[in-house]
Amino acid sequence: MYTSKYPIFSVTVDVAALVVDEGVLKVLVVERGQEPYAGRWALPGGFVGIDEDLADAAARELVEETGVEAVRMEQLKTYGAPGRDPRSRVVSVAWLAVLPEPAVATAGTDAAKAAWRSVDELLALGLAFDHDTILRDAVERLRGKLEYTDLGIAFLGEEFTLAQLRHVYEVVWDRELDPGNFQRRIRGQELVEPTGVTPARTGRGRPPELFRAKRD
Amino acid sequence: MYTSKYPIFSVTVDVAALVVDEGVLKVLVVERGQEPYAGRWALPGGFVGIDEDLADAAARELVEETGVEAVRMEQLKTYGAPGRDPRSRVVSVAWLAVLPEPAVATAGTDAAKAAWRSVDELLALGLAFDHDTILRDAVERLRGKLEYTDLGIAFLGEEFTLAQLRHVYEVVWDRELDPGNFQRRIRGQELVEPTGVTPARTGRGRPPELFRAKRD
DNA sequence: TAAATAGTGTCTCTAAGACACTATCAT
């Protein structure tokens, strides 16, 4: 039992972990086993340790659910309305995590009821607590950041084609992009560089060049 | 005395309240009276009430120091590294507030040692706790948001000239802007509208039109 | 060969900056 002369808050982290899979933007959710919101989907999250950094706590929660570390993780916003958790006063620091597609395979192995589900379907269905709002904010942040950062690359593996990257953008923005213009635009930004490696034959059509993220 | 079976965090809000005054970007700071960091400048802030919304707490702290409500206030980021406050585990939700220039007059009346000080000078001097980082993040956010939002208008009163608005941009970005191009750019965005009111004579030169923020 | 995909060329349109110019005030 802990004591304090100041009002007692619980501090948690919630993670909106996103992947692009099967042409759909998906988020990692866990099914709640107990009240409140029993049976509803919720974002993975949990209490921050008393000596634990916020970012570390978010990364830990994600690893516990997926076994995979996010390529990119950034603080989203903090949600702390009184009553957002009916049990006690909980302030939650929400994080946006972006994972490459292979992460989908590993989710749900550890945690009993973790699953990657379509963002659109979940928002239509409704999530536990205020996780609807968190998820909406996460997607909005992601959509904005694709425009002027290399965040989209985090959805892909080490090496990727520009068609794969374009596909990520198309799914996140929910609109088709001109392949030629996309090519020029990405090459123009200094975010990626060609590997020069001979591309594995992917299917029909001219084989694409492979790229990797450019570090600087 | 409060008790809990979970780790005990204190949750505070810290406010980076900014104004443009005398051609300088200034922030509201209070001088710390006691350890830790006694005698150092700190951002105004304090504990969140157990039944208080985070945004309300931030607004309250600001009013207690200035007597003025911020025109615009937005959540910045949450800072919660263990050890950021040597006394206990404190997670602070930081807010960016933008106030119109007249607010400068009222600050420091209530609180003993509140003052508007130059952001640059304070950053050179060093603030208490991790408030350097918070302030830097706040200014960075502000600089970015001027480019694609109407946040700059919040530094001005109900009615203003485009020269005044340009002055705000010049101070925040620390570079001169072409008056003609600025005019066209602001008019092009649909953020402001002319009042049509006869302008009060300001000084020498052609009298400017007055504008107000456009609500939609 | 045809179909499919990768990547380039080219045109247009828009927005921003440089800078000359006009408009309207105080002195």
Next chain:
DNA sequence: ATGATAGTGTCTTAGAGACACTATTTA
């Protein structure tokens, strides 16, 4: 008139989108 400030015109340039075209593969 002169100087100062407000606001417009015009030219150039950079970037994005539309879309035709070339390049290289599979079937």
